[in-house]
Amino acid sequence: MADDRRPHLVVFTGSGISAESGIQTFRARDGLWAEHPIEEVATPHAWRRDPERVLQFYNRRREQVRRARPNAAHKALAALEHQGFRISVITQNIDDLHERAGSRNVLHLHGEILQARSTVDTRLRYPLPRGGIELGDVCDKGGQLRPDVVWFGESVPHFAEACDIVAEADLLLVVGTSLAVMPAASLLDYVPLDAPSILVDPEAEALAPPGVTRISQPAGKGVPDLARHWRREGRLWVPEALLG
Template sequence: MRITVLTGAGISAESGLATFRASDGLWENHRIEDVATPEAFARDPALVHQFYNMRRANAAAAQPNAAHHALARLARHHDLVLVTQNVDDLHERAGSPEVIHMHGALDRARCAACGHGWPAPAVMLPDDPCPACAAPATRPDIVWFGEIPRHMERIWQALEESDLFAAIGTSGNVYPAAGFAQHAGRHGVECVELNLENSVNALDFDRRILGPASRTVPAWVEELVGG
């Protein structure tokens, strides 16, 4: 079976990582406009690096949970395309062989001048030189608000060619990911949502499974894998 899975903040929340945006409009006590836009980086790169250094440390200290491990198991039994909005590496550490990070990754750095990418150190500073061009333009390799998500052509194709699409722990608020179920459904793909509560776009799904990801995802994978 060909399966495309999208994961969001809800799957990492059970590993202790803060969800994308709290009800008070803050993200780990910062306004998104101050830490997650190109304009914020241009205005105060030190603050942005401080914020992502903290997130990088938090992600490194977190451990994959049962949902991450279940998806790694699913990949061993079915043709799985695993797409995540998350920037942590918990899927990889759980054993998933390939993960498409549409919003970038905390463990990567990128040069804002030449575009070169490299493994991020634990602590990044605004004056860090690029290994390729030496420009002091090091930034987190993260897709910020106002920037284009990665690997979209590959993701759209996977959705069209799948037998099943599942969205796990996503709010349904952030596009283009919020449109994945509609796109898959137009191509006759069965769509299932696994979430703590119905997402904003819950009606785009044929089936909804509510509850914590660490419980619902292993049970769902067991249905698909058996034994």
């Protein structure tokens, strides 16, 4: 493997970046999540109790994801990568908007809604380019298929890999997350001491931990603004012009 000594931008995204593409967050007061308490559609207990309800909920979310389009923030990150910046994206989101924008190095902490997973062998995954999952849809071993997402109360299988990526960051950019969902929020503990961290979020002043630079803007404005500064200078830095 070639030794890549380019500065490494690690981007950690949450539901706020996808919300700007029309995908509702589970904390929103309207939309799909408001109609369904989390414990009834997004937990292992809910799956055991009423799998059909869970499947139909995620089928609706899946159609919402398919209708959504990458926004300016997704596109700005992908453009930076294609212009030669070394970028790794770690996302809490289960949509594919980063990939559709053109990002190539994306790690989904909480799974991918456009995939189905076997309930008897977690290694068996199947893409869902269209349609949904119904009761009776089974894997190659005969087990019922479920959404390939991490439910509340389940472990996060890629968390260790995400920690390793963050530990190699020269700059960490956090976008559109409340930093409230664990263990994902603890990723900031793995940032190297000499690597700056930036949070872009409308509520950044209230959400950012000490030592994190705050940019209180929506992702669709704050991320493209940062990308323009980095492209112009050809390097990663914290532009004072965007602070405050």
